[in-house]
Every structure is written in structure tokens, then in C-alpha cells.
Amino acid sequence: xxxxxxxxxxxxxxxxxxxxxxxxxxxxxxxxxxxxxxxxxxxxxxxxxxxxxxxxxxxxxxxxxxxxxxxxxxxxxxxxxxxxxxxxxxxxxxxxxxxxxxxxxxxxxxxxxxxxxxxxxxxxxxxxxxxxxxxxxxxxxxxxxxxxxxxxxxxxxxxxxxxxxxxxxxxxxxxxxxxxxxxxxxxxxxxxxxxxxxxxxxxxxxxxxxxxxxxxxxxxxxxxxxxxxxxxxxxxxxxxxxxxxxxxxxxxxxxxxxxxxxxxxxx
Numbered sequence: 001x002x003x004x005x006x007x008x009x010x011x012x013x014x015x016x017x018x019x020x021x022x023x024x025x026x027x028x029x030x031x032x033x034x035x036x037x038x039x040x041x042x043x044x045x046x047x048x049x050x051x052x053x054x055x056x057x058x059x060x061x062x063x064x065x066x067x068x069x070x071x072x073x074x075x076x077x078x079x080x081x082x083x084x085x086x087x088x089x090x091x092x093x094x095x096x097x098x099x100x101x102x103x104x105x106x107x108x109x110x111x112x113x114x115x116x117x118x119x120x121x122x123x124x125x126x127x128x129x130x131x132x133x134x135x136x137x138x139x140x141x142x143x144x145x146x147x148x149x150x151x152x153x154x155x156x157x158x159x160x161x162x163x164x165x166x167x168x169x170x171x172x173x174x175x176x177x178x179x180x181x182x183x184x185x186x187x188x189x190x191x192x193x194x195x196x197x198x199x200x201x202x203x204x205x206x207x208x209x210x211x212x213x214x215x216x217x218x219x220x221x222x223x224x225x226x227x228x229x230x231x232x233x234x235x236x237x238x239x240x241x242x243x244x245x246x247x248x249x250x251x252x253x254x255x256x257x258x259x260x261x262x263x264x265x266x267x
Contacts, residue, residue, distance in 0.1 A: 002062045002081050004248045007256040008032035016069055016077060017060030019043055023075050025256060033252035045075040059142060063087065065114050066142040068135065078109045078135060082246045082258035086214055087115040089263055093173060093212035094121050099149065100172035105157045110136025112175050117148035121173065126153040126160050158202055165205040173212045174203055180219040192219050200234035211266050216246065218259040227262035239264040
């Protein structure tokens with residue numbers, strides 16, 4: 001079970017299964033509404049001091065899927081619950097298509113891959129970090145989806161997508177969650193604002209005529225409208241775009257901004 005308990009003062013308090021996790025959330029600019037709840041945290045992350053509490057892995061469920069969680073050096077635990085708010089769009093867009101081919105890029109530990117596979121999609125899961133892909137495969141086994149039609153690919157997303165275009169492969173759907181910063185092929189610096197046009201051009205080259213797309217970002221200064229405009233530019237206005245901020249509501253009533261998203265179905 002996942003639940004956002006409270007958020008505020010630059011932090012978020014969440015229950016992931018049996019553990020209560022307190023960690024930074026710069027977007028949580030309001031005040032904490034349930035201060036007493038924070039005293040029970042099992043794990044706490046501080047940017048200057050790292051984690052306190054047990055570092056042993058554990059499992060938690062989200063929307064009927066099971067995930068292995070563990071504290072990481074970056075202050076994450078391996079699950080991004082805001083993405084689950086977008087799974088209904090992906091499932092609905094896939095409905096009526098027989099085993100749609102979907103590219104999940106920057107796919108991390110695989111929650112969206114598993115949601116798509118459970119809905120009947122044939123998923124190509126791509127991430128440049130080999131440990132993340134191995135983690136995603138463990139999550140598939142925990143969720144009873146080890147036999148699902150998923151291609152597990154360790155590769156640079158842009159390089160892989162361009163290679164797929166040369167192979168003539170096409171996809172019916174896309175879930176894209178690019179990082180704000182990173183390194184691409186040859187160690188070149190990746191910065192989302194600069195890299196997004198090339199990424200979406202590569203995606204457009206492998207999209208079927210009626211493909212669906214989900215693009216998310218967690219980058220300061222990039223708005224939902226920016227993502228929507230980028231999709232419209234890459235696909236020359238061929239689709240219907242819906243763009244909005246991502247938010248999670250806490251049990252306390254606090255609202256936690258959790259990035260931005262844009263959706264598009266080509267026509």
C-alpha cells in the first residue's frame with residue numbers, strides 16, 4: 001500500500017507498505033498539516049547526511065502491483081507514485097488495440113512498464129542504467145509478470161530510438177519520463193530543455209499514425225504547457241494535447257506538486 005501522509009516545509013512523508021518514509025520535497029513549500037505523524041518515520045533522508053533507519057529492502061503494493069523498495073544514494077526508494085495517476089490514460093489509450101507495441105523510455109524501475117504489460121501491451125523497456133533494469137525485472141517477478149511480453153533494454157534512449165527507426169520498427173504508444181540532467185552517448189551532457197526536441201523527433205520517426213504519447217518531467221522551469229507545445233511541434237499539430245501539473249493529495253489535505261505531464265493521441 002502507498003499513501004502520502006503529509007507534505008510541507010520542503011519535505012514529504014509517505015507510507016510505502018510497512019515503512020513510513022520522510023524525505024526532501026523542494027516543491028512542498030506550504031506548512032506541514034499533521035506534525036505529529038512525522039515522529040513515526042522509519043526512514044529519513046537528509047541531503048547532507050544520507051539515510052537514517054534500516055537500509056534493508058522491503059516490498060510495497062501500488063495499484064495491485066508489487067515493488068521491491070530500498071533506500072538509494074539519491075534519496076529515492078525505487079517507486080514514483082505520481083506516475084500511477086497517469087496509468088488510466090495509458091490503459092484507456094491501449095484499449096481496443098491488440099497487444100499494442102509501447103516504448104517506455106527512461107523507464108527506471110519499471111512501474112509504468114508493468115502497468116502497461118498488465119493491460120495487454122507489448123512493452124519495450126529502455127533505460128541506460130543496468131541496475132535499474134535489473135531492479136525492474138525483479139519487480140516484474142514480484143508482480144507475477146515475469147512472463148509478460150517485455151523487452152528489457154539497457155541503452156541510451158536517443159541512440160536506441162534512432163536505431164529502431166533505421167530498423168523500420170514502429171510503436172503504437174510511448175511513455176517518456178526524461179531526466180532533468182544526465183549524460184548521453186559518449187558522455188555528452190544531457191539537459192532536458194535542450195535535448196527534448198531531438199528526443200521527440202526521434203520518437204516521431206518510430207510512431208504509428210495513431211500513436212498515443214505520455215511525456216512527463218520534473219524539471220524546474222519547464223511547465224506542462226512547455227511539454228504540450230514540444231509535442232505539438234514534433235508532431236506538427238497532428239494530435240490532441242492535454243497538459244497539466246502532476247499533484248498528489250496527502251491524507252492531511254496537503255497538496256504536493258510532483259512534476260508536469262502532457263498527453264497526446266495522434267490522428
